[in-house]
Amino acid sequence: MGIFTNFCAGVSLPIAPAPNVYAIIGNAPQxxxxxxxxxxxxxxxxxxxxxxxxxxSGGYQILKKELEGKIINFDKxxxxxxxxxxxxxxxxxxxxxxxxxxxxxxxxxxxxxxxxSDPYQQYQQFIKKLGANLVWMQETALLRQKYCPxxxxxxxxxxxxxxxxxxxxxxxxMELKFEGLSLPTRNLGSGGITLFLLKFYQMGxxxxxxxxxxxxxxxxxxxxxxxxxxxxxxxxxTTWRLNADNMIYMDPLDLHSVGVGKNSSFQEGARPxxxxxxxxxxxxxxxxxKNIPQTDRISLLRSHNYYVVQKAGEEFYDNSTDLLTLExxxxxxxxxxxxxxxxxxxxxxxxxxxxxxxxxIKVLEGLLWKL
Amino acid sequence: MKxxxxxxxxxxxxxxxxxxxxxxxxxxxxxxxxxxxxxxxxVLMTVKRSLESIPINEIKRFTLFPDxxxxxxxxxxxxxxxxxxNDCIDGWNLIEEALADGETEIVCEVDEVxxxxxxxNCLRKAGMRSLTRGGKYIYPxxxxxxxxxxxxxxxxxxxxxxxxxxxxxxGEGFINNRENDVIYxxxxxxxxxxxxxxxxxxxxxxxxxxxLDTLIKRKATKEFFEDFQTxxxxxxxxxxxxxxxxxxxxxxMISKLILExxxxxxxxxxxxxxxxxxxPETPIIATPDATEEGEPTDDDDDDGDEQENPIAxxxxxxSSDPTPVNNEAPVTFETIKLQIINVSKRxxxxxxxxxxxxxxxxxxxxxxxxxxxxxxxxxxxIEALSGEKK
Numbered sequence: 104m105g106i107f108t109n110f111c112a113g114v115s116l117p118i119a120p121a122p123n124v125y126a127i128i129g130n131a132p133q134x135x136x137x138x139x140x141x142x143x144x145x146x147x148x149x150x151x152x153x154x155x156x157x158x159x160s161g162g163y164q165i166l167k168k169e170l171e172g173k174i175i176n177f178d179k180x181x182x183x184x185x186x187x188x189x190x191x192x193x194x195x196x197x198x199x200x201x202x203x204x205x206x207x208x209x210x211x212x213x214x215x216x217x218x219x220s221d222p223y224q225q226y227q228q229f230i231k232k233l234g235a236n237l238v239w240m241q242e243t244a245l246l247r248q249k250y251c252p253x254x255x256x257x258x259x260x261x262x263x264x265x266x267x268x269x270x271x272x273x274x275x276x277m278e279l280k281f282e283g284l285s286l287p288t289r290n291l292g293s294g295g296i297t298l299f300l301l302k303f304y305q306m307g308x309x310x311x312x313x314x315x316x317x318x319x320x321x322x323x324x325x326x327x328x329x330x331x332x333x334x335x336x337x338x339x340x341t342t343w344r345l346n347a348d349n350m351i352y353m354d355p356l357d358l359h360s361v362g363v364g365k366n367s368s369f370q371e372g373a374r375p376x377x378x379x380x381x382x383x384x385x386x387x388x389x390x391x392x393k394n395i396p397q398t399d400r401i402s403l404l405r406s407h408n409y410y411v412v413q414k415a416g417e418e419f420y421d422n423s424t425d426l427l428t429l430e431x432x433x434x435x436x437x438x439x440x441x442x443x444x445x446x447x448x449x450x451x452x453x454x455x456x457x458x459x460x461x462x463x464i465k466v467l468e469g470l471l472w473k474l
Numbered sequence: 475m476k477x478x479x480x481x482x483x484x485x486x487x488x489x490x491x492x493x494x495x496x497x498x499x500x501x502x503x504x505x506x507x508x509x510x511x512x513x514x515x516x517v518l519m520t521v522k523r524s525l526e527s528i529p530i531n532e533i534k535r536f537t538l539f540p541d542x543x544x545x546x547x548x549x550x551x552x553x554x555x556x557x558x559x560n561d562c563i564d565g566w567n568l569i570e571e572a573l574a575d576g577e578t579e580i581v582c583e584v585d586e587v588x589x590x591x592x593x594x595n596c597l598r599k600a601g602m603r604s605l606t607r608g609g610k611y612i613y614p615x616x617x618x619x620x621x622x623x624x625x626x627x628x629x630x631x632x633x634x635x636x637x638x639x640x641x642x643x644x645g646e647g648f649i650n651n652r653e654n655d656v657i658y659x660x661x662x663x664x665x666x667x668x669x670x671x672x673x674x675x676x677x678x679x680x681x682x683x684x685x686l687d688t689l690i691k692r693k694a695t696k697e698f699f700e701d702f703q704t705x706x707x708x709x710x711x712x713x714x715x716x717x718x719x720x721x722x723x724x725x726x727m728i729s730k731l732i733l734e735x736x737x738x739x740x741x742x743x744x745x746x747x748x749x750x751x752x753x754p755e756t757p758i759i760a761t762p763d764a765t766e767e768g769e770p771t772d773d774d775d776d777d778g779d780e781q782e783n784p785i786a787x788x789x790x791x792x793s794s795d796p797t798p799v800n801n802e803a804p805v806t807f808e809t810i811k812l813q814i815i816n817v818s819k820r821x822x823x824x825x826x827x828x829x830x831x832x833x834x835x836x837x838x839x840x841x842x843x844x845x846x847x848x849x850x851x852x853x854x855x856i857e858a859l860s861g862e863k864k
Contacts, residue, residue, distance in 0.1 A: 122712040137840045139820065182836075371651045380714040385721075390653045396669065396676045402707050406715065 105309075105336060107329035109322070109416040110157050111409060113341030116147040118402075120343055120409035126155035128339045132164045132185035132192055135200035144204060156206035157312070157337070160197045160243070162213035162259060164190055170217065177235075194242040198250055206254060208312070210285050211243030213259040218289045225263040236261050237275055244279040255282040257312050263290055265298060265468055273306070283310030283335065293320050293445070294474030297452040300328055301460055301467055310335040317342035317412050319358050319442070320449040323433055326419035327426075327453050332460065343412055347404035352392065355379070355411045356436040363393045363400065379410040426453055448474055518594050518636050522586040525550065527579045528560060530569060536561040539596040539622065542603055543690055544610045553582045554598055556590035563599040593630065596623060597637055597663045604665045613696040614689040620660060620674035621686070627656045634659050677703060680710060680721070680728040689736065698739050701808075702732055742808065805851050813848050817841055 110128035111120065127148065129135075134144040135158075148156060164185060168175050174189040183200065184191035194212045201209045214235040216228045240258045247256045258281050262268045284303055288296055296313065303311055311333055313325050317340035329336035346353055350364035355377040361367075369389035377383040381403050382392060395403060415436075422432035433446045455470055533553065542564070546552075551565030560582075562569060572580045587594065600619040603611035627634065634655045635645045639662070647662070648655045657675075661668040677699045678686065706728055713724050824837050 117708075122715040138837055139840060139844070142820075368649070369651070371653075380717065380719055381711065384714055384719045388653065390651055394653060394657060394672050394675075396672045399676055399703070399707055402711060406711055 105329045105332075105334040107326045107416060107420045108155055108335075108337040109413055110155070110337055110339035111343070112339040113344045114147070114151075116143070116150055118344065118405060119147070119151055120405045122151070124151040124153055124409075126157070126337075127151070127153045128157040128159055129204065129206075130159040130161045130164060131197050131200035132161035132183055132190055134158070135203055136183040136185050141200075141203045155208075156204065157208040157257075157339070158201055158204050158206040158210070160194075160210045160212040160259075161185070161190070161192045162210075162215045162261075163314075165192065166215040166217060194239050194246055197243060198246040201247075201251055201254055205251075208255045208257055208283070209247065209251075210257045210259055210312075211247075211281075212239040213261050214239070215259070215287060216261050216263060216290070229262055229267050232261055233271060237272070240276065241279060244281055248280055255310070257281065257283040257285040257310070259285040259287065259314070260299070261287065265302060265464070265472070268299070268302065269464075277306065283312060284308050285312040285314060287314045288316055288321060289314075292474070293324060293449045293452045294471040296321070296324060297456050297474075298468055298471040300332070301456055301471075302464055304332060304460055305464060309333050312337045312339070314338075315340050317358070319415065319433065319436065320445050322412070322416045323419040323423075323429060324449060324453065326416055327423045327429060328456070330420055330423035332456060338416070340412070343408035344405055346408050347401050350400070350404070351408075352382075352389075352404055353408045353411050355414075357438075357442055358411060358415060359442075361389075363389065363404070367393055369393065377407065377411065379407050379414075381406040381410070426450060426457060429453070518587060518589060518591060520585045521588055522584075524584045524586070525581060526584055527581050528553065528584070529579050530573060530577065532560055533562050533569060533580075533582070534559045535566050535569075536563045536595055536599060538592055539563075539599045540615075540618065541566065542611055542615055543693075544612065547610070548583070551580065551582045552602065553584045554595055555584050555586040556595075557588070558590040560584070561595055563595060564602045593626065593632060594637060596626065597659075601663045601665060612690065612693050613699060614686060614694050616664070616666075617674045617678045617699065618683075618686045618690060620664070620671060621678035623660055624656060624675055627659065628652065638662055680706065680725045681732060682725055682729045685729040685732060688733065692736065694736055694739075698736060701739065702735050705731070705735065746807070805855060807855075810848060810851055810855070813844075813851075817844055817848070 108126045110126045111124050112128045114120070114124065114127055129144055133140070135141050147153075161183075165175055168190045173187070176184070176189065176191040177193050178191055179193040179195045181191050183196045192212065197209070197212050214232040216225070216232055219225055219228060236259075244256060244258070247254065258276065258279070260268060260272060260276075262272060286296065286299055286303075291299070300311060311328070313321065313336070316322060316325060316338035322338060325336045325338045343353075346360065350362060350367075352361040352363045352375070353359070354361055355375065367389075371388075371390065373389045375382055375387070375389060375392075387395075392400065392403065418432060419429065422428045430446065430450045433449070434443065437443055437446055452471055452474055455467065459467060459470075533551070536554070545567040546565040548565055548568075551562050551568045554561045554563055562582075565582075569580055585598070600623055604616065634652070635648050637659055638644070638648065639646050647658050649658075657668050657671050660666070660671045664671065666674075681689075709728060709731065710724060713727065718724065821838070821841055824834065829837075
């Protein structure tokens with residue numbers, strides 16, 4: 104039975120969603136670009152009694168700058184830069200940042216592939232980023248081994264399908280020393296994620312982090328893998344905060360979005376079915392939440408959203424003793440045909456993971472990829 | 475006292491009325507009015523307005539809603555004449571002065587209504603200052619008044635539309651969601667944007683009545699309430715998050731905290747004034763409320779309408795500014811000062827450690843960048859202030 108952890112991402116002390124935040128993921132460009140930022144980050148961990156710290160390399164920030172057409176530099180002679188116009192990051196700078204923050208887990212520098220659906224565009228993006236990803240994972244792993252071997256290294260896998268991974272990444276990856284892999288999920292469904300996780304399992308990997316997961320099925324999948332297959336399976340997402348900024352209240356059951364912005368309207372007396380101390384604990388109706396002034400409402404939504412995601416993850420882990428229990432738990436939370444279908448697909452994928460985890464990967468690909 | 479209708483025609487809203495008032499009045503219709511019942515639409519409207527001399531002993535001070543602390547600037551007391559009595563809702567000080575001068579009658583502004591309604595009188599009295607009839611209000615009075623009216627109207631079960639527009643516009647703006655409707659009604663009757671009403675309500679949360687009264691007596695400003703709200707938000711979040719769900723305990727804690735913070739705020743204001751006197755060239759960035767304590771301003775509605783889909787702001791520490799500041803707080807003289815103090819502290823902290831010249835250079839370079847950003851904020855504030863003056 105492994106460990107499941109939901110890392111709170113995109114957090115700073117003034118906007119923390121709770122007085123205590125057990126696990127936080129930061130990143131080098133934003134949390135360690137200067138001594139002042141490092142101090143603020145360490146102060147945040149201290150104030151929020153954070154026990155698990157993961158430190159991302161900043162790949163996502165590079166991708167954002169790339170998509171915005173901003174300046175991207177990889178100049179190790181300069182310091183980390185992360186402004187609106189420019190980013191500068193290298194494996195050396197990532198290691199230097201980790202030496203200051205001293206997290207339990209770090210990730211190697213990566214150049215993420217964006218979410219695109221056209222196969223040719225996917226190939227183009229993969230080829231464009233492959234060189235940098237191979238060089239950086241190697242450089243980061245070597246530097247980590249030299250300067251901070253006590254910090255666990257997770258390597259992000261940037262590709263669109265299993266073939267790209269097995270043909271170009273697997274071999275160089277296995278020559279490196281690392282503790283776990285980090286998998287971006289933006290391009291994958293339940294079947295795709297399960298396929299990659301089983302491939303990792305067959306390679307002997309026992310620790311995995313799933314990037315950007317806060318949906319019902321993603322959380323359940325990670326919790327199930329943590330409890331039954333891996334020693335460690337963690338997730339992170341900034342959804343709690345981004346949704347709050349957009350005046351979205353996450354439904355406590357199926358985590359769907361409920362707008363509580365200016366133009367939303369509710370039946371008189373309609374109350375959220377939530378047990379979080381911030382909304383239900385104060386006895387708010389939906390109208391009551393909507394009528395809180397904007398800044399205070401965002402603050403409440405951050406706390407509530409974080410709570411419901413955290414609670415769902417814990418509940419799924421507790422109910423992952425077997426597939427039937429997990430399925431019942433999930434189906435108590437959903438009621439629309441679309442969501443029920445998603446749960447069914449997840450359970451199918453997890454059944455394959457449970458009973459066929461050692462099968463030939465090609466067979467698993469045939470079963471899972473188009474699920 | 476003149477009565478425009480016979481006793482048996484009188485409708486009385488007994489909510490909040492004294493037993494004596496209830497007994498004195500004949501009620502012909504106790505059922506709640508509906509939107510279709512147009513006979514009830516008129517009753518809460520002013521049917522006649524006059525300036526007339528009234529015997530002082532026929533005027534009753536309306537005490538079911540608190541008086542404003544600042545005496546009225548109106549020339550005459552404002553009276554609501556109901557079928558029961560002449561209720562003075564503003565300018566009682568003028569009546570006291572007349573009595574002291576030995577007068578037996580006084581000229582009053584009289585609004586005549588066809589029904590005696592305590593809630594209506596409360597609404598009229600609360601809106602007296604914001605609708606510029608009676609003089610000045612101070613911010614905490616509006617916070618308290620909103621709290622009283624919200625609590626009363628939310629729990630009363632009254633048909634709210636009778637307090638809103640009359641005539642063809644009867645019921646306009648009401649959506650049959652009581653909480654929304656009460657906020658809408660208060661925005662109508664207090665002459666404030668609904669966002670402002672929500673802010674008043676939010677600022678009164680977790681404050682005891684005694685503490686609100688103290689803040690009124692001491693003329694706490696809007697600026698203070700806004701500053702304190704950030705602290706309150708974090709404290710309440712932490713209390714609830716720690717499992718303390720007792721409203722009474724949180725109210726006790728926040729009420730104590732606000733008084734402490736108010737003392738501190740006054741000291742800072744004094745220091746600011748002292749500095750202003752000493753060095754006139756120093757730009758003092760103050761919100762309009764801070765210039766004259768307790769003065770009402772037109773910017774109560776400056777909270778701005780929220781965007782339906784506001785763009786998420788990246789508030790990860792130092793994403794653009796190396797000084798970690800609370801991005802929710804507006805840039806004021808105080809926040810700028812705080813940033814400068816933080817920079818100074820960090821420099822002192824750094825030089826007191828044994829660090830290499832290279833590190834020293836790096837850290838000072840970072841602080842120089844921070845200082846340039848603070849300077850940019852100061853420039854922007856000076857520009858904004860000079861723009862306002864023009």
